[in-house]
Amino acid sequence: MTVQDIRSFNRFYTNVIGALDYGRHLYAPYTLTESRVLYELAHSPHTDAADLRGELSLDSGYLSRILSKFEQDGLIERTPSERDPRRRRITLTQRGRETAAVLDARSRESVGALLATVPADDRPRLAEAMHTVRTLLSSRRPAPSARRHREDVVLREPVPGDLGWIVQRNAALYAAEYGWNTDYEGLVARIVADFAEDHDPHLERVWIAELAGRPVGGVMCVRDDAPGTARLRLLLVEPDARGLGIGDRLVEAVVGFARDGGYRDLVLWTNDVLTAAGRVYRRHGFSLVAEKPHRSFGADLVGQDWRLDLHVSPG
CATH class of the missing domain: 3.40.630.30 (Gcn5-related N-acetyltransferase (GNAT))
Structure with a gap:
């Protein structure tokens, strides 16, 4: 396998799942990255900016702009962290939870439609192949800390x-x-x-x-x-x-x-x-x-x- 093989697969996969197809309005009115940040906030109740940066490997300035946009849109609230007063805890508002739920539902519907094109007899093979890719690539990464787990x-x-x-x-x-x-x-x-x-x-x-x-x-x-x-x-x-x-x-x-x-x-x-x-x-x-x-x-x-x-x- 070569670097080109992996790059080719990445281009194929992002096209299949529609990650770059903004015409489908999968993430509208937010970008893919903004939607991912919303997803993390919806599923991690004790989250601050440092946690998000580490989890998503985002530039601090870029993340700060995303969070400011969310705050202006009424999606998040920032309060002092209980773990460390120097940090700010980020939580979704009711509007934020509703927005995250809508984006998640769109994503599930899109993946469900994609899976429907795969014959039932081939789905176990597809799942095993995806598991193999994830396992092989994850095993080459440094062991995560307890916090990451x-x-x-x-x-x-x-x-x-x-x-x-x-x-x-x-x-x-x-x-x-x-x-x-x-x-x-x-x-x-x-x-x-x-x-x-x-x-x-x-x-x-x-x-x-x-x-x-x-x-x-x-x-x-x-x-x-x-x-x-x-x-x-x-x-x-x-x-x-x-x-x-x-x-x-x-x-x-x-x-x-x-x-x-x-x-x-x-x-x-x-x-x-x-x-x-x-x-x-x-x-x-x-x-x-x-x-x-x-x-x-x-x-x-x-x-x-x-x-x-x-x-x-x-x-």
């Missing part, structure tokens, strides 16, 4: 197959780590089926955490029976992805969504053996309001009810 995690909406993944991974992980039987799998399956069959997308949502192209976590926010109350359900992080702050990001996403949706309270039910999850809930302001022993899933457990008052300002 954390930023590689993307929170996204579920695609076909993800809801089934939630059921399967919940069942397998809790059986392996706590010895729970198939009663728990049945419970998770009913929760997921209820969501799939009937949910209000403005008030209920599922998030999938993705790392290196595979799901590594998930969580749900659904309406509770009590008026004005949302319920957090099925928080899960794969063992090999723990320690990257994924649980915190998933819970933070639920809290923000519930607060923006006008809920007064956010509740959840869990068991005392899930100590790591309990620490995550406490960090986000939840209070343990009740405990009750029970026998479920083939084990003696202590159920816990947690509650967060969404009218109380965070921090």
Whole structure:
């Protein structure tokens, strides 16, 4: 393989995905780079300019101009960083989130249309070839730091197959780590089926955490029976992805969504053996309001009810 081979492939690929075809208005009214910055902001809640520069390898002056444009358009807000007061935390406004969602939907539609031209029998071969390219080129790069690993995690909406993944991974992980039987799998399956069959997308949502192209976590926010109350359900992080702050990001996403949706309270039910999850809930302001022993899933457990008052300002 020569340098020319790679350059030729790059020209072919950018043409196929329409990255340079501004006539299609894929990113309008923003450029491809501006759209990528919006995407990072939509999927990284704790982001500042230095993080974005490192993640996207952008010139600081160029990035500053992009962020100033976003601020003028009402897409972002800049506040002092909690980690370092010398930095400015960048967050999307409601308008910014809506804009990012529109651009993301256009991109998904464009890629979906492209994939539709590939025969179903050829798609596994295409996926394997793309995986090979990514693996071979990534293996020649310096090992990323823990911070970079954390930023590689993307929170996204579920695609076909993800809801089934939630059921399967919940069942397998809790059986392996706590010895729970198939009663728990049945419970998770009913929760997921209820969501799939009937949910209000403005008030209920599922998030999938993705790392290196595979799901590594998930969580749900659904309406509770009590008026004005949302319920957090099925928080899960794969063992090999723990320690990257994924649980915190998933819970933070639920809290923000519930607060923006006008809920007064956010509740959840869990068991005392899930100590790591309990620490995550406490960090986000939840209070343990009740405990009750029970026998479920083939084990003696202590159920816990947690509650967060969404009218109380965070921090």
